[in-house]
Amino acid sequence: MHSTSTTSIFNNPKLFVEGWYWALPSKKLKIGKVKAVKLLGRNLAIYRGASGQVIAVDAYCPHMGAHLAEGKVEGEGIRCFFHNWKYDERGICVEVPSLGKPLPVCIKTWSTAEKYGMIWVWVGEDKPSKLPFVPELENVEFDYILGTRFVKNCHPNVLLINAIDAHHFNTVHNLPLEIVFDSQNLNSNAITFSNITRGGDDSWLIRLIRPLYRNEVTYSMCYWYGNTGTVTLGPDFLHFYIIFALRMLEDGKTEGQTILVTRKRNGFLGWSVNRVLLWLTQQVGNYFAKGDTQVFQTIQFDLKIPIKADQSILQFIQHVNQQKALTWKTWETVDSPISSASLFEHEQH
Structure with a gap:
């Protein structure tokens, strides 16, 4: 009897449970700053907007694949360093400077929360459930x-x-x-x-x-x-x-x-x-x-x-x-x- 079957989640290096996962300490992310975070094999750009809200997005700009953590935070959005495309807190493209208008593209965003001095990311497509608590x-x-x-x-x-x-x-x-x-x-x-x-x-x-x-x-x-x-x-x-x-x-x-x-x-x-x-x-x-x-x-x-x-x-x-x-x-x-x-x-x- 093997409890670590490749078809189970438990102790499986290729599968994990949908849920909340810690990303980085809150104090490591100041207002207007962005961090590159690799979480469960996926690359993210996590930034704190002007209001203090934490936004997590897939790392790579859909234009040419530049890492958005190389860019800069503007208001509640983030602007790609490479060609200055800007995305808002929903991941929607709101500005393409070379065209003078946005394009109908977006980047994937992930729900975030802060508790116990940590930034947590909800990994999954379902509506987030409760954060871990004692x-x-x-x-x-x-x-x-x-x-x-x-x-x-x-x-x-x-x-x-x-x-x-x-x-x-x-x-x-x-x-x-x-x-x-x-x-x-x-x-x-x-x-x-x-x-x-x-x-x-x-x-x-x-x-x-x-x-x-x-x-x-x-x-x-x-x-x-x-x-x-x-x-x-x-x-x-x-x-x-x-x-x-x-x-x-x-x-x-x-x-x-x-x-x-x-x-x-x-x-x-x-x-x-x-x-x-x-x-x-x-x-x-x-x-x-x-x-x-x-x-x-x-x-x-x-x-x-x-x-x-x-x-x-x-x-x-x-x-x-x-x-x-x-x-x-x-x-x-x-x-x-x-x-x-x-x-x-x-x-x-």
Whole structure:
């Protein structure tokens, strides 16, 4: 049984899920500036118009193929450097200087949004769905800082399952607690996995921190579009939130950006407390990431022998394979790949 079938989306270097993908930090794009961005194999020109709105367009001018990131921003539009053709924020040609009038041509535009200090691009032809968010903070104001940016030698899907690989918490991180996850679909594009067990009473560490928890140890992971994960963990009185925003590179590798988030607290004292909490959040994330780094530089993932502890991983694989698939570089829609429901039919050892 091969969980990495070429006809599935999961761990496929040629397919990915339609959805929101991070492009670049907001602070890297000033008003009136344009950046060249290669996203999921496709070249884009992303610029910020005079109003502050971010516009993403296909990179190449339809006249002779000049890269529009070589041009300049004018108002809400962009003008090609080569022959000065101008396109508005809808991608419509509004000026051809050599003709004195526009031509009925346009460039493809893509929906954008800004959140967590990042510019996100909606990749797909469907109407954009919700941006990734931390379920506990859906309707709450928050502070954030950008954490580590990294590259891993494995597929984003494989990197994300690390957070729900229940057994590795014991083997790699020496956590004296059995982790069992309950999964729930937040919506058609997002799935959450939450720890539902207490246990660990034979461990002095668990007994020490037990008073900090009313029920089970708080740990949950919410996956969005198969490429972004939000982690919630910590004692009842203080939860830490970490976002792992990932995107696929050539040959199925991963480029990622961590984002540290906390509830907004008012006033200077609240701001100061949040700086400390965000720093602590980053240390928590670094602790868990450090132990796994070497694995994701050498792994060749293929779940041939799933066991009971891998149930959540199998559920995530199924969730990803049920999403709408697009092709690398062209971003064209493909027929729905095979369901991985058959994974559950495999005898668990």
